[in-house]
Amino acid sequence: MSENPDKPNTNEAGESKSSDSEQGLEDAVEGSDEALQKNIKSGSPSTQRMQRPHSSPPRFVTVEELLDTAKGVANMALAHEIVVNGDFRIKPVELPEDSLEKRVKDIVHKAFWDCLSVQLSEDPPTYDHAIKLVGEIKETLLSFLLPGHSRLRNQIMEVLDLDLIKQEAENGALDISKLAEFIIGMMGTVCAPARDEEVKKLKDIKEIVPLFRAIFSVLDLMKVDMANFAVTSIRPHLMQQSVEYERKKFQQLLEKQPNSLDFVTQWLEEAADDLMNQKYKNALPAEGGAADSGDSPMPNPVAVQNYAYLKLLKWDHLQRPFPETVLMDQARFQELQLQLEQLTILGAVLLVTFSMAAPGISSQADFAEKLKTIVKILLTDAHLPSFHLKDALTTIGEKVCLEVSGCLALCGLTPFTTEKETVLKGQIQAVASPDDPIRRIIDSRILIFLESYLASGHQKPLPTVPGGLGPVQKELEEVAVKFVRLVNYNKMVFSPYYDAILSKILVRP
Numbered sequence: 001m002s003e004n005p006d007k008p009n010t011n012e013a014g015e016s017k018s019s020d021s022e023q024g025l026e027d028a029v030e031g032s033d034e035a036l037q038k039n040i041k042s043g044s045p046s047t048q049r050m051q052r053p054h055s056s057p058p059r060f061v062t063v064e065e066l067l068d069t070a071k072g073v074a075n076m077a078l079a080h081e082i083v084v085n086g087d088f089r090i091k092p093v094e095l096p097e098d099s100l101e102k103r104v105k106d107i108v109h110k111a112f113w114d115c116l117s118v119q120l121s122e123d124p125p126t127y128d129h130a131i132k133l134v135g136e137i138k139e140t141l142l143s144f145l146l147p148g149h150s151r152l153r154n155q156i157m158e159v160l161d162l163d164l165i166k167q168e169a170e171n172g173a174l175d176i177s178k179l180a181e182f183i184i185g186m187m188g189t190v191c192a193p194a195r196d197e198e199v200k201k202l203k204d205i206k207e208i209v210p211l212f213r214a215i216f217s218v219l220d221l222m223k224v225d226m227a228n229f230a231v232t233s234i235r236p237h238l239m240q241q242s243v244e245y246e247r248k249k250f251q252q253l254l255e256k257q258p259n260s261l262d263f264v265t266q267w268l269e270e271a272a273d274d275l276m277n278q279k280y281k282n283a284l285p286a287e288g289g290a291a292d293s294g295d296s297p298m299p300n301p302v303a304v305q306n307y308a309y310l311k312l313l314k315w316d317h318l319q320r321p322f323p324e325t326v327l328m329d330q331a332r333f334q335e336l337q338l339q340l341e342q343l344t345i346l347g348a349v350l351l352v353t354f355s356m357a358a359p360g361i362s363s364q365a366d367f368a369e370k371l372k373t374i375v376k377i378l379l380t381d382a383h384l385p386s387f388h389l390k391d392a393l394t395t396i397g398e399k400v401c402l403e404v405s406g407c408l409a410l411c412g413l414t415p416f417t418t419e420k421e422t423v424l425k426g427q428i429q430a431v432a433s434p435d436d437p438i439r440r441i442i443d444s445r446i447l448i449f450l451e452s453y454l455a456s457g458h459q460k461p462l463p464t465v466p467g468g469l470g471p472v473q474k475e476l477e478e479v480a481v482k483f484v485r486l487v488n489y490n491k492m493v494f495s496p497y498y499d500a501i502l503s504k505i506l507v508r509p
Contacts, residue, residue, distance in 0.1 A: 080328055082231055083242050084489050090227045117209045120176075127169040130176060133212055135162050137183055140219050144190040144226055156186060180211055187218065192225040246493045250325070260324050265501050267323040271308035272505050275299040301502040306454045309487045310447060313337050325494040329486055336486075339479050340446060342379050343472055345389070345431055347442040349375050349396060350471045352427040356420065357404050367407050368471055374399055390432045397425035445469055446476065453480045454487060 082088050096102060116133075119126040138160040145153055159182050168174040188199045198218050205211040254260045276299060299307075312326065312333045322330045350372060354361070361367060378396050381387045401421045408415050416424075430436045445466035452463035465473045491498070 264323045348431045348439045397428040
């Protein structure tokens with residue numbers, strides 16, 4: 001059914017994904033730089049710029065202005081969501097079972113279908129309701145067609161000609177089953193491939209009323225498929241338009257609230273201070289003497305912005321306001337932050353495990369993947385308030401030792417001694433502390449990779465994955481792609497504001 005040459009290319013929700021994978025990322029680079037991690041974690045600006053940036057007092061605005069602003073922000077948020085979220089999908093509306101809306105909807109629908117059943121059971125049958133349904137189905141089928149589907153359009157217009165159908169009904173010559181058969185066939189032609197099975201099941205329904213109810217149910221799903229196909233189709237065009245659109249909307253907001261860049265300014269100032277402090281320390285003479293501050297180059301604006309975005313991955317969301325320009329993406333940055341924290345724990349556990357196990361074990365891809373899956377599952381609930389990392393790591397330590405012992409026995413290698421198991425469990429439990437050396441190394445190398453990936457600008461050669469991160473390379477690359485896409489889009493929208501702020505910050509006194 002889905003092989004019909006006239007079938008529109010309306011891929012179902014799960015099939016049209018924007019490309020999230022980037023090729024060419026290599027594994028292994030030696031060494032680590034913990035300074036990056038320390039500075040980002042501290043999040044502390046220098047004493048010179050601790051004060052909140054000065055702003056103009058907010059002016060009074062009318063209710064109409066506030067409503068217009070709210071509407072603009074809502075539209076901007078939707079466009080932003082479609083562009084930055086490659087997995088954005090429209091979903092069917094599902095009312096809660098115990099809700100008033102659901103009960104009212106069910107009552108109204110039941111009354112309608114009961115009325116249709118009564119009309120069709122009359123002698124002779126009355127087709128008023130049925131013809132109205134056919135008219136709705138006709139319009140829905142036509143809405144699924146693309147401009148080039150003229151043959152399908154002509155077929156629908158000819159067979160579902162309502163005037164002709166009314167004449168046949170008046171003369172007792174209407175074959176409602178034949179119309180239903182045509183409708184099902186046309187649905188099979190224009191539906192997304194994933195709906196083929198559901199359309200096929202319609203042919204097994206023999207009673208007219210249940211059949212029409214099922215047809216409308218499948219058509220509702222097809223409407224969602226078509227909407228998602230439209231979203232996928234317009235995304236490239238929307239990308240070009242949304243940068244200007246979001247910037248315009250933010251400018252309107254800024255005109256109504258002149259202090260809407262205060263936290264952005266503070267955020268960029270902190271990043272600049274951190275980078276300048278790093279450069280100053282690096283410029284100190286080996287003898288320990290004072291360095292001439294004039295010899296320490298000012299960081300360039302791009303480096304400051306990249307570093308500022310890395311700081312968002314270590315943000316204290318409960319205590320600190322989020323920068324205004326990335327406020328719509330705060331939930332995304334929180335999600336990335338959580339994913340990276342879990343990835344750090346996962347990487348640290350695997351590193352200490354493989355370093356203690358026999359060399360032959362870590363080289364077995366199947367076992368390494370199995371072990372990684374087990375640890376990931378046990379860290380699944382890390383986002384929940386009830387989750388306790390220490391308890392989870394205790395369980396992970398027990399499970400890891402059990403799996404390693406089983407693999408050693410299977411490979412005919414020397415089994416773990418009780419002492420060695422105790423040491424491994426202790427090292428795994430130690431990962432719970434942010435100050436654990438292994439955890440800090442993994443965390444630092446992850447940040448270094450993200451910084452390199454962000455600085456590369458998708459230019460080859462792409463950065464390699466630092467040593468020790470090989471077991472979590474796939475997961476790290478997936479997070480990196482999302483992070484870089486988010487950052488690059490935000491830069492495109494707000495670069496004029498960032499450049500203006502940094503032009504004042506990056507001025508040598």
